[in-house]
Amino acid sequence: MRKFVQHSGVVVPLDRANVDTDMIIPKQFLKSIKRSGFGPNLFDEYRYLDEGEVGQDCSLRPLNTEFVLNQSRYKGCSILLARENFGCGSSREHAPWALDDFGVKVIIASSYAEIFYNNCLKNGLLPIVLQDEQLDKLFEEVAAEEGYQLNIDLKNQQIIKPGGEQLEFEIDGFRKHCLLHGLDDISLTLQYSEAIKSYEARREQEAPWLFEERR
Amino acid sequence: MAGKTLYDKLWDTHLVRQQEAGSGLIYIDLHLLHEVTSPQAFEGLRTAGRTPWRISGNLATPDHNVPTTLQERLTGVEGIADPVSRIQIETLDDNCSRFGIVEFKMNDPRQGIVHVVGPEQGATLPGMTVVCGDSHTSTHGAFGALAHGIGTSEVEHVLATQCLITNKMKNMLVRVDGRLSPGVTAKDVVLAIIGKIGTAGGTGYAIEFGGEVVRNLSMEGRMTICNMAIEAGARAGMVAVDQTTIDYVEGRPFAPGREHWQQAVESWERFVSDNDAVFDQRVILDGSAVIPQVTWGTSPEMVLPVDGNVPDPTEEPDATRRQSIEHALAYMGLSANQPITDILLDRVFIGSCTNARIEDLREAAAVVKGCKVASTVKQALVVPGSGLVKAQAEKEGLHMVFRDAGFEWREPGCSMCLAMNADKLGQGEHCASTSNRNFEGRQGFHGRTHLVSPLMAAAAAIEGHFVDVRTLMSQL
Numbered sequence: 173m174r175k176f177v178q179h180s181g182v183v184v185p186l187d188r189a190n191v192d193t194d195m196i197i198p199k200q201f202l203k204s205i206k207r208s209g210f211g212p213n214l215f216d217e218y219r220y221l222d223e224g225e226v227g228q229d230c231s232l233r234p235l236n237t238e239f240v241l242n243q244s245r246y247k248g249c250s251i252l253l254a255r256e257n258f259g260c261g262s263s264r265e266h267a268p269w270a271l272d273d274f275g276v277k278v279i280i281a282s283s284y285a286e287i288f289y290n291n292c293l294k295n296g297l298l299p300i301v302l303q304d305e306q307l308d309k310l311f312e313e314v315a316a317e318e319g320y321q322l323n324i325d326l327k328n329q330q331i332i333k334p335g336g337e338q339l340e341f342e343i344d345g346f347r348k349h350c351l352l353h354g355l356d357d358i359s360l361t362l363q364y365s366e367a368i369k370s371y372e373a374r375r376e377q378e379a380p381w382l383f384e385e386r387r
Numbered sequence: 388m389a390g391k392t393l394y395d396k397l398w399d400t401h402l403v404r405q406q407e408a409g410s411g412l413i414y415i416d417l418h419l420l421h422e423v424t425s426p427q428a429f430e431g432l433r434t435a436g437r438t439p440w441r442i443s444g445n446l447a448t449p450d451h452n453v454p455t456t457l458q459e460r461l462t463g464v465e466g467i468a469d470p471v472s473r474i475q476i477e478t479l480d481d482n483c484s485r486f487g488i489v490e491f492k493m494n495d496p497r498q499g500i501v502h503v504v505g506p507e508q509g510a511t512l513p514g515m516t517v518v519c520g521d522s523h524t525s526t527h528g529a530f531g532a533l534a535h536g537i538g539t540s541e542v543e544h545v546l547a548t549q550c551l552i553t554n555k556m557k558n559m560l561v562r563v564d565g566r567l568s569p570g571v572t573a574k575d576v577v578l579a580i581i582g583k584i585g586t587a588g589g590t591g592y593a594i595e596f597g598g599e600v601v602r603n604l605s606m607e608g609r610m611t612i613c614n615m616a617i618e619a620g621a622r623a624g625m626v627a628v629d630q631t632t633i634d635y636v637e638g639r640p641f642a643p644g645r646e647h648w649q650q651a652v653e654s655w656e657r658f659v660s661d662n663d664a665v666f667d668q669r670v671i672l673d674g675s676a677v678i679p680q681v682t683w684g685t686s687p688e689m690v691l692p693v694d695g696n697v698p699d700p701t702e703e704p705d706a707t708r709r710q711s712i713e714h715a716l717a718y719m720g721l722s723a724n725q726p727i728t729d730i731l732l733d734r735v736f737i738g739s740c741t742n743a744r745i746e747d748l749r750e751a752a753a754v755v756k757g758c759k760v761a762s763t764v765k766q767a768l769v770v771p772g773s774g775l776v777k778a779q780a781e782k783e784g785l786h787m788v789f790r791d792a793g794f795e796w797r798e799p800g801c802s803m804c805l806a807m808n809a810d811k812l813g814q815g816e817h818c819a820s821t822s823n824r825n826f827e828g829r830q831g832f833h834g835r836t837h838l839v840s841p842l843m844a845a846a847a848a849i850e851g852h853f854v855d856v857r858t859l860m861s862q863l
């Protein structure tokens with residue numbers, strides 16, 4: 173996994189609650205068997221006025237100029253400001269893949285759907301939780317200043333505003349450790365192969381039917 | 388010491404190792420796979436030179452992309468018109484045969500929606516942990532199992548280690564008291580629960596559904612409720628094991644054989660919450676008061692009883708909520724205060740992992756029998772949840788009831804639930820759907836979904852607009 177230590181970038185505001193994974197990446201793009209290339213179709217039904225198809229050249233499609241991602245003041249944005257229950261809906265990891273491919277590395281919202289939250293962390297994306305009041309203020313500040321940037325410091329769990337003001341955020345210690353060092357979960361777990369094997373041996377005694385071959 | 392909840396017991400039984408920083412390494416008994424969320428996981432496994440930890444812990448079937456017309460199915464995978472869908476299904480076939488994973492291929496009679504297939508085969512058992520790269524894995528919790536969706540990186544992790552790293556959730560009890568009146572189903576109950584607690588109400592919790600209503604439901608009804616736990620924000624929903632659970636499992640192909648049956652039943656009976664178990668949160672609903680539900684908006688929590696009127700945003704004091712309502716009304720093409728029963732339908736979809744089991748089809752057929760789909764409805768589809776559901780329905784003659792009424796009778800798959808194949812809504816079309824998500828664009832670009840029970844979908848097909856199915860049933 174890619175490391176995440178620190179990140180600064182332009183903030184883009186998406187002022188909507190319950191942004192679901194169908195919005196983030198519509199299902200037709202889930203047909204890909206790859207992990208990359210989803211960026212042009214991030215928020216497809218909002219960014220473009222037509223219906224998106226797999227494998228199409230998106231540069232030729234009519235843009236919805238009202239949608240934030242198409243506004244020049246947010247060009248090059250990499251920090252997404254959102255509202256509660258962000259990423260609800262399906263388990264599709266294509267959602268964080270699409271955000272990442274587009275260039276979003278940090279999301280700030282008041283809450284997330286759990287599967288989405290986990291999926292971000294497994295891809296080196298940082299989902300930050302802030303209180304509603306803190307978010308309201310950020311939305312105001314982003315609206316007031318073109319090119320508004322934030323600096324995210326994972327080590328110290330801080331968001332640093334342009335004027336130097338700092339906001340603290342929480343993150344699970346294990347997840348933070350994995351992000352900071354870019355650790356791969358599978359190799360970590362395989363260090364405990366013996367524990368898994370002894371669990372299996374014990375369990376097979378208790379519940380032998382769980383270990384029968386299915387045919 | 389306080390007693391344990393069902394979820395606590397499932398967690399303790401499967402804990403391989405308590406990790407630093409609070410997370411646990413949990414053993415996975417059953418890993419279900421489908422074509423959409425697995426290719427990248429298999430690829431990751433191969434790139435790293437790894438192999439599956441325990442082949443027999445996996446079971447696969449294609450469902451999301453499969454065509455549902457007989458004509459397209461007859462020619463096999465090569466005959467799938469959409470080349471991108473075809474590649475995805477071929478990739479699943481290749482990966483499963485390469486590693487020796489049991490797969491019910493597209494034209495195997497046991498193929499179907501993964502959450503219908505697992506329980507139907509007896510692959511899903513009480514006391515298990517079940518995961519799948521699909522959020523509606525919560526369905527399997529109906530068996531007193533810990534079941535939830537995972538992302539593709541986690542699919543790869545489970546393939547490689549048969550374990551998952553996860554944090555323990557909090558416990559919520561949703562108790563539904565009383566008795567349901569005729570015409571009110573498990574779907575209405577779960578929609579009413581989501582209406583009450585909201586789509587984020589269960590975030591961070593494992594929900595146990597209990598109470599008289601849930602105890603009296605069949606396994607299929609319990610699956611419908613657990614299926615939509617995720618729509619209330621809870622990754623896992625579950626129902627305690629009882630005789631109904633055990634009777635359902637007995638004799639299924641992958642259920643324990645005679646040599647282990649008694650031992651298995653004894654071990655399953657403890658998968659109930661202790662009387663003195665402590666829940667972090669309790670929600671109580673009066674089941675007797677629930678009437679058929681219809682969603683009007685673009686989130687499952689935007690739901691009302693069929694006799695209700697669409698909300699008026701000007702009456703909503705909270706700004707974010709007001710904006711959501713305005714947005715949803717505009718997307719859905721509805722006006723404030725419009726009666727639900729005035730909503731005209733273009734299409735009707737009876738299917739999905741929520742409501743495409745045999746009881747769902749029987750209930751819908753009973754409403755449809757002898758009637759005709761309204762001439763204003765462009766298409767009414769019935770898509771059985773699996774090949775075996777389809778075969779059973781045909782044995783009972785249900786397919787003829789649907790066909791005679793003007794419904795199309797299709798081959799099993801996810802179909803119009805998420806419209807990855809050719810079954811989808813046109814722009815601006817309203818659909819009465821027995822599926823679980825009414826998100827924007829879910830059933831097709833700019834399509835408008837209303838979630839309902841199979842009974843309500845059947846009634847809507849006949850009338851061309853929403854109607855309280857209980858008024859039709861009283862005429863039967």
Ligand code: SF4
Pocket residue numbers: 450451500501502521523739740741800801804805822823
């Ligand atoms: S039927 Fe719908 S919700 Fe269920 S697994 Fe298929 S796409 Fe997902």
